[in-house]
Amino acid sequence: MNSNIISQENDLIAALATPLGSSALAVIRTSGPGCIEAVAALTDRPASLARCPGGRLRRAQLRDPETGRVLDDLMVGVFRAPRSYTGEDAVELFCHGSVPGVQEILALLFRSGFRRAEPGEFTLRAFLAGKVDLTRAEAVQEIVSARTARGHGLALGRLGGSVEAEVNRFKDELVQIMAGIALQLDYPEEETGQIPLDRQALRHIREGLLQLAASYSAGKLYQEGVVIALAGRTNAGKSSLFNALLKEDRAIVSDIPGTTRDYIESSLDFGGIPVRIFDTAGLRETGEILEGEGIRRTGQVLEAADLVLYLVDGVRGLAEEEEDRLDRAKASGSPPFIPVWNKADDRACLPPPEGFFPVSARTLQGMEPLLEEVVRRVTPEHRCQEESPVIDSLRQRDLLERAAAALQEVDRGIQEEMPVDAISLDVQEAIHALGEITGEVTSADILDAVFQQFCVGK
Numbered sequence: 001m002n003s004n005i006i007s008q009e010n011d012l013i014a015a016l017a018t019p020l021g022s023s024a025l026a027v028i029r030t031s032g033p034g035c036i037e038a039v040a041a042l043t044d045r046p047a048s049l050a051r052c053p054g055g056r057l058r059r060a061q062l063r064d065p066e067t068g069r070v071l072d073d074l075m076v077g078v079f080r081a082p083r084s085y086t087g088e089d090a091v092e093l094f095c096h097g098s099v100p101g102v103q104e105i106l107a108l109l110f111r112s113g114f115r116r117a118e119p120g121e122f123t124l125r126a127f128l129a130g131k132v133d134l135t136r137a138e139a140v141q142e143i144v145s146a147r148t149a150r151g152h153g154l155a156l157g158r159l160g161g162s163v164e165a166e167v168n169r170f171k172d173e174l175v176q177i178m179a180g181i182a183l184q185l186d187y188p189e190e191e192t193g194q195i196p197l198d199r200q201a202l203r204h205i206r207e208g209l210l211q212l213a214a215s216y217s218a219g220k221l222y223q224e225g226v227v228i229a230l231a232g233r234t235n236a237g238k239s240s241l242f243n244a245l246l247k248e249d250r251a252i253v254s255d256i257p258g259t260t261r262d263y264i265e266s267s268l269d270f271g272g273i274p275v276r277i278f279d280t281a282g283l284r285e286t287g288e289i290l291e292g293e294g295i296r297r298t299g300q301v302l303e304a305a306d307l308v309l310y311l312v313d314g315v316r317g318l319a320e321e322e323e324d325r326l327d328r329a330k331a332s333g334s335p336p337f338i339p340v341w342n343k344a345d346d347r348a349c350l351p352p353p354e355g356f357f358p359v360s361a362r363t364l365q366g367m368e369p370l371l372e373e374v375v376r377r378v379t380p381e382h383r384c385q386e387e388s389p390v391i392d393s394l395r396q397r398d399l400l401e402r403a404a405a406a407l408q409e410v411d412r413g414i415q416e417e418m419p420v421d422a423i424s425l426d427v428q429e430a431i432h433a434l435g436e437i438t439g440e441v442t443s444a445d446i447l448d449a450v451f452q453q454f455c456v457g458k
């Protein structure tokens with residue numbers, strides 16, 4: 001990875017900001033000092049574009065200056081420093097969404113003084129220009145990768161500065177406390193012998209930090225989601241339940257055991273949690289080669305699953321080897337599973353054993369309690385209040401925990417009546433960690449690590 005991306009701040013950069021594919025429009029983003037003139041020189045109206053005020057759109061033809069060939073008839077968005085996303089001069093090209101067309105335009109830009117933007121480089125520049133703090137910059141990528149409306153809403157809140165505000169509030173309180181300590185260090189003669197540190201206030205800040213850190217489990221859940229697999233013996237009704245959950249006729253259902261030969265995957269939104277759900281080949285001892293491979297692949301899916309819905313055909317009942325399998329899974333706790341008693345609509349259905357959820361994939365009876373249980377099982381213990389921000393960055397969580405640990409040291413220091421200057425070091429450590437979250441204090445390595453995770457063009 002490019003580790004000196006920050007030192008190339010003045011380069012002209014360009015990237016496609018939309019997916020490469022056939023579409024109504026495609027957006028190519030460019031940024032850097034002089035980029036307006038550089039793009040203008042590639043059009044049929046260079047003078048007018050070079051004089052174009054910021055925040056305006058102009059229609060133009062893009063031409064290859066060497067051959068005079070027209071590459072596209074497009075709209076050009078002009079932004080003038082510092083009033084742009086990056087804080088630099090910037091130009092956006094709204095072209096026709098043609099794959100070869102877009103590729104030709106990018107190639108022209110790369111021959112004309114632009115280089116390909118690194119992942120996240122536009123947002124990195126916005127951060128370096130002081131347009132956004134690091135939590136908002138991270139939120140930009142979190143918005144792009146959100147998979148449910150809920151995840152998207154939480155990320156939008158972070159872009160709006162919900163995490164930045166909260167972290168700065170904690171930091172300001174600590175800076176106040178630090179100021180009190182500094183005063184005491186400056187005027188030791190006025191020392192009362194009593195350290196003017198409000199332990200209660202410090203504890204309160206520490207709890208707030210830990211609560212925000214703990215919100216990561218919820219943030220991660222809404223962002224990354226969970227994997228749920230349907231398992232059970234052949235004919236239990238896995239594919240029927242899969243179709244019922246997806247509300248579409250996706251998997252083949254038949255009364256022939258072994259209908260599903262390989263796993264099938266789909267996506268669902270379970271109360272805002274993005275779910276990847278797998279229907280698998282039914283489990284049974286078999287000598288048949290093809291099915292044996294299907295079962296091997298079922299094993300792989302089950303291992304990777306966060307939660308397994310284990311289906312039993314309630315008409316047939318539990319097989320002996322099945323009871324053993326469930327007992328073992330229960331004892332080891334892995335993979336976590338919910339036992340489901342299917343075909344409850346059938347008059348011949350046996351009463352469900354203790355702990356089983358009776359359902360019918362056919363009539364959908366019993367689905368509600370089952371789905372509630374699924375959501376309950378995948379939701380982390382920590383449920384945050386609706387208004388409080390939820391973080392989705394491991395980096396931010398680690399720094400919050402580091403700040404909280406430093407405050408614990410402060411508390412210990414006060415209790416053990418350590419010298420004030422020693423205690424102040426831990427307060428400073430906490431302030432420093434919070435400053436790293438917002439990017440107030442940071443290093444090139446940290447920035448590289450953060451922006452590497454971005455899309456190109458963001």
Ligand SMILES: Nc1nc2c(c(=O)[nH]1)N(C=O)[C@@H](CNc1ccc(C(=O)N[C@@H](CCC(=O)O)C(=O)O)cc1)CN2
Nearest residue numbers: 027029055077079082083084085086087092131140458
């Ligand atoms: N065409 C386009 N759409 C976009 C973006 C973009 O960069 N370009 N965005 C990118 O993610 C998002 C919007 N975010 C943006 C943030 C700041 C500025 C900007 O130019 N800010 C200037 C001027 C503000 C103004 O004129 O009112 C500034 O902050 O000074 C633009 C978009 C989503 N939609």
Ligand SMILES: Nc1nc2c(ncn2[C@@H]2O[C@H](COP(=O)(O)OP(=O)(O)OP(=O)(O)O)[C@@H](O)[C@H]2O)c(=O)[nH]1
Nearest residue numbers: 234235236237238239240254258259260282361362
């Ligand atoms: N009465 C009743 N029949 C069901 C129900 N669910 C599934 N079936 C029937 O059971 C048979 C097997 O269903 P599938 O969904 O294909 O079962 P499976 O577990 O995917 O089977 P394999 O892919 O072979 O492992 C089909 O004939 C379904 O119509 C149910 O809730 N009630």
Ligand SMILES: [Mg+2]
Nearest residue numbers: 238239259260
């Ligand atoms: Mg099946």
